[in-house]
Amino acid sequence: MSEFLEILFDPLFRMPFVTGLALAIALSLTGAWLRMRNEWLVALGLSQAAAAGGMGAVALGLPVLAGAFGVTGLAMGVLLLLPRVSNSNYGLLILAGWAGTLLLGHNTDQGTVISETLLRGDLYYTRAAHAGAALLLAMAVVGPMPWLSRRLLTERFFPDYYTGNRIPAWPHRTLFAVVVVACTVLGTDAMGVFPAFALFFFPSWAGFVIVDGWARSLAVTVVIALVGYLGSFVAAIAFDQPFGPCLVAALALLSSLRFLTALRRRTGQATRDAAPAAG
Numbered sequence: 166m167s168e169f170l171e172i173l174f175d176p177l178f179r180m181p182f183v184t185g186l187a188l189a190i191a192l193s194l195t196g197a198w199l200r201m202r203n204e205w206l207v208a209l210g211l212s213q214a215a216a217a218g219g220m221g222a223v224a225l226g227l228p229v230l231a232g233a234f235g236v237t238g239l240a241m242g243v244l245l246l247l248p249r250v251s252n253s254n255y256g257l258l259i260l261a262g263w264a265g266t267l268l269l270g271h272n273t274d275q276g277t278v279i280s281e282t283l284l285r286g287d288l289y290y291t292r293a294a295h296a297g298a299a300l301l302l303a304m305a306v307v308g309p310m311p312w313l314s315r316r317l318l319t320e321r322f323f324p325d326y327y328t329g330n331r332i333p334a335w336p337h338r339t340l341f342a343v344v345v346v347a348c349t350v351l352g353t354d355a356m357g358v359f360p361a362f363a364l365f366f367f368p369s370w371a372g373f374v375i376v377d378g379w380a381r382s383l384a385v386t387v388v389i390a391l392v393g394y395l396g397s398f399v400a401a402i403a404f405d406q407p408f409g410p411c412l413v414a415a416l417a418l419l420s421s422l423r424f425l426t427a428l429r430r431r432t433g434q435a436t437r438d439a440a441p442a443a444g
Contacts (some may be wrong), residue, residue, distance in 0.1 A: 178402065184291045184395055187246065187299035188352050189364055191306045193390035195348045196340065196365035197383055198314070201374060202321055208243065208365035211349040212358045213262025214240040216283040219354065220269035223279055233350045241346050244337070286357015286409040288398075295355050302347055310383075313337055313344075329426040347383075360409040364390055366415035374423040389419050 215233040222232025240258060244250055259323035263284075270280025319326050327334040343378045352361030372386035397411035 174350045180293055181288045181291045181297040182398060184355050185288050185297045185302040185398060186391070188298070188348075188361075188396040189390040190357060191299070191303045191346050191388050192352050192361060192364035192370040194306050194310065194383065195344055197369040197372065198317055199365065200369040201379075202317065204250075204365060205369070206252055207250075207258075207345070208349060208357070209362045210255040210258030210262065211237050211240060211345065212353045212361050213259050215262075215353040216280070216352045216358055217265035217269065219283055220266050220273065220276060220280050222291045225331065228352060229279075229283075230350065233354060234346070237346050237350050241342050247344060253271045254321055259304060260338070278427050280356070283353060284358050284405070286353075286355070288358045288360075290407045291355050295351075298351055299355065305347070307352055308346055309340065313340060314379070314383075317341065321364055355411050356412070360412045363413045364394075364415050367393070367420040371420035371423040375426045381382040389416070394418050 196205060196208060199208055207222065215237045218232040218234070218236025219229040220232070221236065222229050225232070241344060244254065244258075245255065265278050270276035273279075316334075321336075326332070349361065350363075352364065356364075366396075368386040368389040369382070371386075371389055372382045376382055376385050393416040394412065395407065397415040400406065400415070401408040401411040
C-alpha cells in the first residue's frame with residue numbers, strides 16, 4: 166500500500182493516474198451502452214479513425230486532437246446516415262484507419278514514432294490538459310447516464326417506440342454519438358487504440374454475464390474497469406513494463422470471471438434439472 170501511495174502522489178505519475186482513472190470510468194460505461202446496442206465493434210473502428218486523423222493532422226502541421234476529432238466525427242456522421250450498419254462497415258473502418266495511420270506515419274517526419282504511440286499508447290506522457298479533459302468526459306458520461314440509459318434501452322427493445330409515438334429521438338442519439346466520439350478520441354490519444362478498446366470491450370463483456378439486471382451490470386462493469394486499471398498502472402511501474410499491454414492483460418484476466426459464472430450457472434441448472442428425476 167505504501168508503494169502504491171508513493172506512486173500515486175509522485176508528481177511524475179499524478180496526472181497520468183487521474184487521466185487513466187477518469188477514462189476507465191467513461192470508456193467502460195460507454196462500452197456497456199455499445200454492447201447493449203450490439204455495436205461494440207464500432208469503438209475499435211472509431212479509435213483507428215482517430216489515430217488516422219491524428220496522423221493526418223501531424224502531416225498538415227495541425228494539432229493531433231483536431232485531426233482526430235475531425236476524422237472520427239466524420240466517420241460517426243457517415244455511420245449515422247447509413248440506413249443499416251453492420252460489422253462489415255465497422256471492419257472497413259478498422260482496416261482503413263489502421264492502413265491510413267501507418268501509411269501517413271511512414272511518409273511523415275517522425276511519423277513512425279507518432280503513429281506507433283497512437284496505436285500502442287503511452288499514458289505516462291499525459292499532462293494536466295489530458296487529466297482535465299478526461300475528468301470532464303467522465304462527468305459528461307456519468308451525469309446524463311439515467312436519462313440516456315432509459316432512452317437507449319427503450320430504443321433497443323422497442324425500436325418503433327419513438328417513431329410510433331412521434332417522439333423525437335435525435336436528442337439522445339446525438340448525445341450518444343458525441344459521447345462515443347469523445348471517448349474514442351480522448352482514449353486513443355491518452356492510452357492508444359487497443360488499450361482504449363480494451364476498456365470499451367472487456368468490462369461490459371464480463372459484467373453482462375456475472376450479474377443480472379442493467380443497473381448491477383453497469384456497476385460491475387465499472388468495478389472491473391477500475392480494478393484492472395489500478396492493478397495494471399501499479400504493475401507497469403513496479404515491474405518496468407509498458408502500460409498498454411499490462412492494462413489489456415489485466416482486463417482480460419478479470420473478464421475470465423464470466424466463464425466461471427457461466428459454468429456455475431450451468432452446474433446449478435443441471436443440479437436443479439436432475440433433482441426431480443432423482444425424486
